Amino acid sequence: MTDAPLRKPVITLTAGPVQGYSEVLQAMARPLGYDYDPWFLGFYEAVAKKCAQALRWPEPALIVQAEPAVAIEAAAASVIGRRDVVLNLASGVYGKGFGYWSARYHKEMVEIEVPYDEAIDPAAVAAALQARPDISVVSVVHHDTPSGTINPLVEIGEVVHAHGAVLIVDAVSSFGGMDIHPADCHADVFITGPGKCLGGTPGVTFVAVSDKAWQKMEANPDCPFASILSLKDWKNAWRRDQPFPFTPSVAEISGLDAAIDLYLEEGPQAVWARHALTAAACRAGIKALGCELWAAREAIASPTTTSVKVPEALSDDAIIEIARQRYGVMLSIGRGETLHKLIRIGHMGPTAEPVYALVAVAALGGALKALGFPAKLGAGLEAAQAVIDAARG
Amino acid sequence: MTDAPLRKPVITLTAGPVQGYSEVLQAMARPLGYDYDPWFLGFYEAVAKKCAQALRWPEPALIVQAEPAVAIEAAAASVIGRRDVVLNLASGVYGKGFGYWSARYHKEMVEIEVPYDEAIDPAAVAAALQARPDISVVSVVHHDTPSGTINPLVEIGEVVHAHGAVLIVDAVSSFGGMDIHPADCHADVFITGPGKCLGGTPGVTFVAVSDKAWQKMEANPDCPFASILSLKDWKNAWRRDQPFPFTPSVAEISGLDAAIDLYLEEGPQAVWARHALTAAACRAGIKALGCELWAAREAIASPTTTSVKVPEALSDDAIIEIARQRYGVMLSIGRGETLHKLIRIGHMGPTAEPVYALVAVAALGGALKALGFPAKLGAGLEAAQAVIDAARG
Amino acid sequence: MTDAPLRKPVITLTAGPVQGYSEVLQAMARPLGYDYDPWFLGFYEAVAKKCAQALRWPEPALIVQAEPAVAIEAAAASVIGRRDVVLNLASGVYGKGFGYWSARYHKEMVEIEVPYDEAIDPAAVAAALQARPDISVVSVVHHDTPSGTINPLVEIGEVVHAHGAVLIVDAVSSFGGMDIHPADCHADVFITGPGKCLGGTPGVTFVAVSDKAWQKMEANPDCPFASILSLKDWKNAWRRDQPFPFTPSVAEISGLDAAIDLYLEEGPQAVWARHALTAAACRAGIKALGCELWAAREAIASPTTTSVKVPEALSDDAIIEIARQRYGVMLSIGRGETLHKLIRIGHMGPTAEPVYALVAVAALGGALKALGFPAKLGAGLEAAQAVIDAARG
Amino acid sequence: MTDAPLRKPVITLTAGPVQGYSEVLQAMARPLGYDYDPWFLGFYEAVAKKCAQALRWPEPALIVQAEPAVAIEAAAASVIGRRDVVLNLASGVYGKGFGYWSARYHKEMVEIEVPYDEAIDPAAVAAALQARPDISVVSVVHHDTPSGTINPLVEIGEVVHAHGAVLIVDAVSSFGGMDIHPADCHADVFITGPGKCLGGTPGVTFVAVSDKAWQKMEANPDCPFASILSLKDWKNAWRRDQPFPFTPSVAEISGLDAAIDLYLEEGPQAVWARHALTAAACRAGIKALGCELWAAREAIASPTTTSVKVPEALSDDAIIEIARQRYGVMLSIGRGETLHKLIRIGHMGPTAEPVYALVAVAALGGALKALGFPAKLGAGLEAAQAVIDAARG
Structure with missing residues (x-):
């Protein structure tokens, strides 16, 4: 874990630049x-x-x-x-x-x-x-x-x-x-x-x-x-x-x-809905993990990015490095005043899919556990999935 | 010919943006x-x-x-x-x-x-x-x-x-x-x-x-x-x-x-050589067509773009429109002070290939003839090809 | 010219597999x-x-x-x-x-x-x-x-x-x-x-x-x-x-x-028309070069491939090798019974564009001249272009 | 859920054809x-x-x-x-x-x-x-x-x-x-x-x-x-x-x-290792969910596909349909004699990444729960992740 990972990430769940839709990538080749x-x-x-x-x-x-x-x-x-x-x-x-x-x-x-x-x-x-x-x-x-x-x-x-x-x-x-x-x-x-x-x-x-x-x-x-x-x-x-x-x-x-x-x-309504559902599932999972959302109130939490407080005494860099190294999942840290204070999970474009809320919770939870934080991984994933199931069941 | 052409050009021989190498286009899709x-x-x-x-x-x-x-x-x-x-x-x-x-x-x-x-x-x-x-x-x-x-x-x-x-x-x-x-x-x-x-x-x-x-x-x-x-x-x-x-x-x-x-x-030397050869063939063809190069002296004509004086009383817009409409070949006009005074043929990247000098001479020559200018098409193409043959024979 | 060319062809004018449309190539990347x-x-x-x-x-x-x-x-x-x-x-x-x-x-x-x-x-x-x-x-x-x-x-x-x-x-x-x-x-x-x-x-x-x-x-x-x-x-x-x-x-x-x-x-009629026009221009150019068409009668010559008799005493392999090496243009030879007897120029899909008739005539004519055949290059190109101009003028 | 899903799957975890590496897809566009x-x-x-x-x-x-x-x-x-x-x-x-x-x-x-x-x-x-x-x-x-x-x-x-x-x-x-x-x-x-x-x-x-x-x-x-x-x-x-x-x-x-x-x-050893690790994590997760592996013994379970017995009284079609519809995850059913008896999760090429074991366990577990099977989702995911953590910690 001392060396920077050399392989590309498997799944990029960042707050942008995001992974592009395959159709966009093909269009870039015109x-x-x-x-x-x-x-x-x-x-x-x-x-x-x-x-x-x-x-x-x-x-x-x-x-x-x-x-x-x-x-x-x-x-x-x-x-x-x-x-x-x-x-x-x-x-x-x-x-x-x-x-x-x-x-x-x-x-x-x-x-x-x-x-x-x-x-x-x-x-x-x-x-x-x-x-x-x-x-x-x-x-x-x-x-x-x-x-x-x-x-x-x-x-x-x-x-x-x-x-x-x-x-x-x-x-x-x-x-x-x-x-x-x-x-x-x-x-x-x-x-x-x-x-x-x-x-x-x-x-x-x-x-x-x-x-x-x-x-x-x-x-x-x-x-x-x-x-x-x-x-x-x-x-x-x-x-x-x-x-x-x-x-x-x-x-x-x-x-x-x-x-x-x-x-x-796809239709704007449908696109917004999957952004919102992904974020809702992610927030539920994060909370059930035992983490705190960064936003003062959930009502102002973005449907396109979920920010999570870095648990006390932990390092944001260490968290995302472990998520990247063990699971191939790339997350974002903060920026400027928010640097070192939060971890960000993007729900944007092709990653605004509920299944990626599960991936994010798993990757973040796993990284936190590796650093000694008592993340309730199973509970987090079940909570996230319950939100999806409630919406799509 | 009154309507703008709606199909994409067949061959783009402009002074940039140029057509990209296929490898570059594929890389854009990464x-x-x-x-x-x-x-x-x-x-x-x-x-x-x-x-x-x-x-x-x-x-x-x-x-x-x-x-x-x-x-x-x-x-x-x-x-x-x-x-x-x-x-x-x-x-x-x-x-x-x-x-x-x-x-x-x-x-x-x-x-x-x-x-x-x-x-x-x-x-x-x-x-x-x-x-x-x-x-x-x-x-x-x-x-x-x-x-x-x-x-x-x-x-x-x-x-x-x-x-x-x-x-x-x-x-x-x-x-x-x-x-x-x-x-x-x-x-x-x-x-x-x-x-x-x-x-x-x-x-x-x-x-x-x-x-x-x-x-x-x-x-x-x-x-x-x-x-x-x-x-x-x-x-x-x-x-x-x-x-x-x-x-x-x-x-x-x-x-x-x-x-x-x-x-x-490919090797820089090889790349420069095909730019130079394409331009040389193009200049030879243009002169044999009966046109004049824009550059005061051939020694300062660029190996990456050949500029041709618009023959008197002809319209640059009409020339490139005909080349585009009849042959699918897109050329460049001038810009600012040189607008209306010259036509430009790019030899850049994938179009810096001698065969495109032939295409350019044919398209330009055909357009000039269509507008009444007595372009010596056959002579132009033979002259351009002779330059290629001399270099690669 | 003893070594096989190592670079990819610049323009492929073969009787198939042909060069694909860029849209098809991008679709292959889905x-x-x-x-x-x-x-x-x-x-x-x-x-x-x-x-x-x-x-x-x-x-x-x-x-x-x-x-x-x-x-x-x-x-x-x-x-x-x-x-x-x-x-x-x-x-x-x-x-x-x-x-x-x-x-x-x-x-x-x-x-x-x-x-x-x-x-x-x-x-x-x-x-x-x-x-x-x-x-x-x-x-x-x-x-x-x-x-x-x-x-x-x-x-x-x-x-x-x-x-x-x-x-x-x-x-x-x-x-x-x-x-x-x-x-x-x-x-x-x-x-x-x-x-x-x-x-x-x-x-x-x-x-x-x-x-x-x-x-x-x-x-x-x-x-x-x-x-x-x-x-x-x-x-x-x-x-x-x-x-x-x-x-x-x-x-x-x-x-x-x-x-x-x-x-x-594009519309089938439009597609067929450019195949037909490209072939007609090509046949005119080939004949004006001084070559003979393979087809016994022009009425049975395909609008998608033009076959040209190999002039007496010349080698089909040498012809296409020179066209490939000097001009980067890849043509087809014959197959089975027609091997060594003809050269084929494809007009298919993206190469069914009249400008490629000019390219084909130039490449074939140049190769024939290099081998001592008195191809009338200028006449060939003018004849091919005249067909295009008559159709699109 | 009566209509066939119309959107493309988000993640394809099938036993082949598999999702291709992006480099392969780009190569298809050459x-x-x-x-x-x-x-x-x-x-x-x-x-x-x-x-x-x-x-x-x-x-x-x-x-x-x-x-x-x-x-x-x-x-x-x-x-x-x-x-x-x-x-x-x-x-x-x-x-x-x-x-x-x-x-x-x-x-x-x-x-x-x-x-x-x-x-x-x-x-x-x-x-x-x-x-x-x-x-x-x-x-x-x-x-x-x-x-x-x-x-x-x-x-x-x-x-x-x-x-x-x-x-x-x-x-x-x-x-x-x-x-x-x-x-x-x-x-x-x-x-x-x-x-x-x-x-x-x-x-x-x-x-x-x-x-x-x-x-x-x-x-x-x-x-x-x-x-x-x-x-x-x-x-x-x-x-x-x-x-x-x-x-x-x-x-x-x-x-x-x-x-x-x-x-x-990448190196064959490294490729095999991630196939093996993904499969091992997947098997651990499946078992902890409360499901049974299809293979009579784990020693003969493939590192490239994990087969799971369909729990009694459940429908394989219903399981994969729910996984597809709720989570966008496409899994495979059986074939011939194994049809209706098992669900298959592929670990092949780009999906042979441990994080996809988590995705598979979540999608399968969620679908099973939706059908009334008491899948222990949290336990399944924790077990799968523990295998990854043990290997990469």
């Missing part, structure tokens, strides 16, 4: 399109519209040719100008992080921060907006992945909408795994990608942008152009009669195409 | 690695070292998780600071474009610009450096793809090295198709990617960075961090014991791995 | 189905029905889990019994070969044989059937691939139908590349596969079997069972509620699925 | 080789030699272009002639089945049959051979897959070798998953394929053939030729300077190539 070819131009337009269909958004999605963090940085750079007062909602590492990006561009930032096992209270948002009518941009992360917790986005969106600010939403690891769409939460910039709940690759992003947000960018004198940080550059790139400002990542577009197809063909 | 998985960490390190081997560079390559233009923008942002005087060498659209990025960061820019069918004269570079001893950064594009012309990079590098400035080289569409490496030209930041001559995907980039360049970035107070524009963020990301600053594009890394393997296994 | 899995059972049934749709046949196709020659041997073994008098129509090596298989099972065989550059005359078939009313089975090859010639199958089928014999048709290398279906020719056993004109793999076969043929097999005391030579074993295997008699080649079924999808989506 | 192409000829030879290396056999393997049952039928047809007395060893459905094939060709058959949860006793073989010195061919199945039991092949081989008969071995579902090779057991025809323990596709077979067996075929007047049932036809097909008698299944050869590479690269 011949590469040339970005001025008329067939490719039509294909790209179709993918942008297909993303919009998944997002339930009236305009073709903006496709960003890099991973979602780039799109979030670009959103900050494009939307936030030197006269903006930003309300940043931080319930976790990613929410907190947006504030640092905002700081490069804004005039001033107001921040609501809650403990990282908690969720933002919409009433607090309303109060902050009332206190500062000059807040022009609000930023929120729906599922703060390093915590595995969900913010009440619909309610927050309602409040922001009433106020009139531009709302930037990071829905990277929630969209596709639960019932959330940009219009549901009045989002103006709603960022997500195929690399989490859609079982695709992490190297591309798609975004719903409202007219209000486009106007904000147009009016922002600091909005970048001719830059990877410019959302504006790509506004019309989906049109088959428009050239691309830079080279699109053609293979990633193929994978995105397949990921969206799978989502729409 | 299961997705998790970026904290120990196997993946080791794999990433191996790929970074393999890129270095191809680059003949002593340090693992810096892998940028986006297309090469992003890496070039990031190089400008990371290297150039408010006290820098930059010498920008512009022999084409891409060279000229670097100046715009530089302008965001530099104190002052000196520019040598030549007609876009010409190459930079190393003596002019020497003169400029002598005239302005305070020049601290020099930027040059090796193969300015929109022109299909090559700059004398080794000679330019020699001059810059003697001066002591940091040299930023865009070798995106030359590396892998001809004999050039960062050490050959004293480059400090040498940017290339698999999406051109290596027959890979366009969504990832690899870069050789010298110690001098790292020190320049360290000393640059304006150097970005926690940003897609920060080269520095990723400096140590190749180390298996270091976390990634952001999520790597895991599928692209698989494709890059395969592309470099192919290059090293 | 996860393997388990043959008792309910999803797989439904998938298999769907593929059998899809094949029937392509065949325009009312019953699901019989899928044989091996290459077409196995299905042909099995048809002989299953249909022909010790009391059968077989009329074998031999216009080429494959037609002749069926007689050897027939001989294992039949009581007697009548054979009509014509020179291998000729086609069977339906009137001769009618005469033979009239002379021998006891003929109970007739066998014919539609496209005798080693010759590249087509028999008048519809007319032959009419005559056989009037007589009442069971008609066994080898349509392996014609179906999908031209307008022929089992009902068009009153076939009782119509054998084809994806590995030729459908751009699929050669390791699987699909067959239309008439009720009359099934009854013949039922009544045949020598019909094999529990054997790869038994067509009967698999009669009901397509039904999702029936087990397979032996293990199906699950990956091949995936490839077949994709190949049929492509054929139906 | 461009199709042309069977006369010199590159392909060299590739095929290399694969035949690589198979021999895995088999530890001095001669290149014979590759049969269809699934293993075809090769077994062909072995019977090719080896057994009208003067042969065959000793058939039947410890299961497959062993028994060989007798039916033998009956088509032999003069007489002696059979040793044991209950299908038992193994053949080498002493009984010795006695039979002593009683009938005219026995010229002996046939045995190493792992009779429908029973999940292993015969003592090395000991049987010793006895047959002393006698001098030709020994035909079906090692289809044992080779690659445990320590057995043709020379270990004095096999003359040793048949296996990639579709079981090598994690490849089921549509191709490879065979070690001894000189003695080749001579037997040469001397057999009934040995088929020009037939899929002729092993002889393909004897020299591996030589790059020899044509193929029929078209090889080119895609299957690519998959075979990858499957053997994986086996050799």
Whole structure:
């Protein structure tokens, strides 16, 4: 156990990048399109519209040719100008992080921060907006992945909408795994990608942008152009009669195409349901093992990631190393403030299948036992399975 | 011919993105690695070292998780600071474009610009450096793809090295198709990617960075961090014991791995030879057709792209549309200043095969004839084939 | 040129196995189905029905889990019994070969044989059937691939139908590349596969079997069972509620699925048209080169393969070796009786594109010139292109 | 639960066809080789030699272009002639089945049959051979897959070798998953394929053939030729300077190539070890669930398949349907005589990973509970995991 394992994991149950659906992987092997070819131009337009269909958004999605963090940085750079007062909602590492990006561009930032096992209270948002009518941009992360917790986005969106600010939403690891769409939460910039709940690759992003947000960018004198940080550059790139400002990542577009197809063909309701069931089974198993969930309340535990407190005196690194070495199961540790405090089990895309809740409980339980923690393995597995049986019996 | 063609092209002979090698496409279908998985960490390190081997560079390559233009923008942002005087060498659209990025960061820019069918004269570079001893950064594009012309990079590098400035080289569409490496030209930041001559995907980039360049970035107070524009963020990301600053594009890394393997296994000399032979055959065929090469002199015509002047009164769009519609062959038009002035035929990766010179001459010749230009089709093909036969007979 | 080339061919223009469509290749990478899995059972049934749709046949196709020659041997073994008098129509090596298989099972065989550059005359078939009313089975090859010639199958089928014999048709290398279906020719056993004109793999076969043929097999005391030579074993295997008699080649079924999808989506008429156009362009080019077509009359030259006489004193092996070595183009030689007498250029599936006629003429012409034959290369290419231009201009 | 499930299984733990390794699936997507192409000829030879290396056999393997049952039928047809007395060893459905094939060709058959949860006793073989010195061919199945039991092949081989008969071995579902090779057991025809323990596709077979067996075929007047049932036809097909008698299944050869590479690269010892550990964990879990193993003694339970008795009054179909529907786990039922009597869990290729023993126990246990059987789920899982922990702790 001193050497790093050299074999690939048998089963990857991480909080992303996740294992992809086989259909997505095969799509990645399609011949590469040339970005001025008329067939490719039509294909790209179709993918942008297909993303919009998944997002339930009236305009073709903006496709960003890099991973979602780039799109979030670009959103900050494009939307936030030197006269903006930003309300940043931080319930976790990613929410907190947006504030640092905002700081490069804004005039001033107001921040609501809650403990990282908690969720933002919409009433607090309303109060902050009332206190500062000059807040022009609000930023929120729906599922703060390093915590595995969900913010009440619909309610927050309602409040922001009433106020009139531009709302930037990071829905990277929630969209596709639960019932959330940009219009549901009045989002103006709603960022997500195929690399989490859609079982695709992490190297591309798609975004719903409202007219209000486009106007904000147009009016922002600091909005970048001719830059990877410019959302504006790509506004019309989906049109088959428009050239691309830079080279699109053609293979990633193929994978995105397949990921969206799978989502729409299976049916969003069905996809959300298996994410939810997998997470519910996992939480039941974890608790029956004798472990504690990280989320302060189960109601805010994500259906796409289950976070488990690291039992006292144990090492997160040791836990995942044993799960990997003995069972070939790869889990995630925390990140930033949550590092060393929790273990994360992803339920995303192809791993959002109840049987993987059993695998996760077995792997985690086995690793904990190996480290001396009295995990009730049999009880954990029976509890997880009982949730599945209740739903599918 | 009024409707855009709906079928995919049969043969793509563009100046990039190019068609990929089948081995690369299959590699894109590999299961997705998790970026904290120990196997993946080791794999990433191996790929970074393999890129270095191809680059003949002593340090693992810096892998940028986006297309090469992003890496070039990031190089400008990371290297150039408010006290820098930059010498920008512009022999084409891409060279000229670097100046715009530089302008965001530099104190002052000196520019040598030549007609876009010409190459930079190393003596002019020497003169400029002598005239302005305070020049601290020099930027040059090796193969300015929109022109299909090559700059004398080794000679330019020699001059810059003697001066002591940091040299930023865009070798995106030359590396892998001809004999050039960062050490050959004293480059400090040498940017290339698999999406051109290596027959890979366009969504990832690899870069050789010298110690001098790292020190320049360290000393640059304006150097970005926690940003897609920060080269520095990723400096140590190749180390298996270091976390990634952001999520790597895991599928692209698989494709890059395969592309470099192919290059090293076939042998760089052999790869360069078939690029050179294909281009030579193509040029011979184009001239015998009765067309003119774009490059002022054949000596500066790229072995990876052949640019052909659009015959007077003809439309570049019409030419490529007919080649696409009748023969299924996709060619490139120009870009920016060279738009409407030339047609480009790529010889990159899997299309750097002499038989494709015949295909290109046939498709271009047929399209020109259809538009009334008296292309000598038979003569063109015989001339191209004669070059192949002379080399391989 | 003394060593065998070690690199893969650049372009394969053979008479089969052909290069596959990329969609088929990607389908081959699908996860393997388990043959008792309910999803797989439904998938298999769907593929059998899809094949029937392509065949325009009312019953699901019989899928044989091996290459077409196995299905042909099995048809002989299953249909022909010790009391059968077989009329074998031999216009080429494959037609002749069926007689050897027939001989294992039949009581007697009548054979009509014509020179291998000729086609069977339906009137001769009618005469033979009239002379021998006891003929109970007739066998014919539609496209005798080693010759590249087509028999008048519809007319032959009419005559056989009037007589009442069971008609066994080898349509392996014609179906999908031209307008022929089992009902068009009153076939009782119509054998084809994806590995030729459908751009699929050669390791699987699909067959239309008439009720009359099934009854013949039922009544045949020598019909094999529990054997790869038994067509009967698999009669009901397509039904999702029936087990397979032996293990199906699950990956091949995936490839077949994709190949049929492509054929139906592009549209059979469109597919046949590009096969015909490619062949017509190729024949024009070959003749203008100064070569002779193998087929006695152009009317019987196959739209899926062009056979060219080897010019006197030249070696077929040398010709294809040079085409392979200089241009990376792989062509076919003859087989059996036609060996050393002809060179074959396949126009099948993805290579049934007019541009490949240009490639074939260039490669063949270049090779012939290298061997001293005065091929008029320019004229050949201009002639081939003129055919394309006339059709698509 | 009345409708057949429509989604693909999440995890396939069957006794073959098994899920393939991703590397094999990607290899299936390689461009199709042309069977006369010199590159392909060299590739095929290399694969035949690589198979021999895995088999530890001095001669290149014979590759049969269809699934293993075809090769077994062909072995019977090719080896057994009208003067042969065959000793058939039947410890299961497959062993028994060989007798039916033998009956088509032999003069007489002696059979040793044991209950299908038992193994053949080498002493009984010795006695039979002593009683009938005219026995010229002996046939045995190493792992009779429908029973999940292993015969003592090395000991049987010793006895047959002393006698001098030709020994035909079906090692289809044992080779690659445990320590057995043709020379270990004095096999003359040793048949296996990639579709079981090598994690490849089921549509191709490879065979070690001894000189003695080749001579037997040469001397057999009934040995088929020009037939899929002729092993002889393909004897020299591996030589790059020899044509193929029929078209090889080119895609299957690519998959075979990858499957053997994986086996050799991981190391046979390591591969066998994970098969054995997975099976041991599975058996422990099954017993702790409260179920009975099918095998009369654990010593003859296969390391590649665990067979479990169907508890009294339960339906095998119902069990696997529930496991499939609730957990997405596909298991195998029995076949022929073992149908309705057992459930089979495959440990083959990529599923020969201990974590899948946990999955199997959970899925089987859950299904049994759903049907009213008092499966001790927690105990089962703890027992299985304890075996893994003991081995890897």
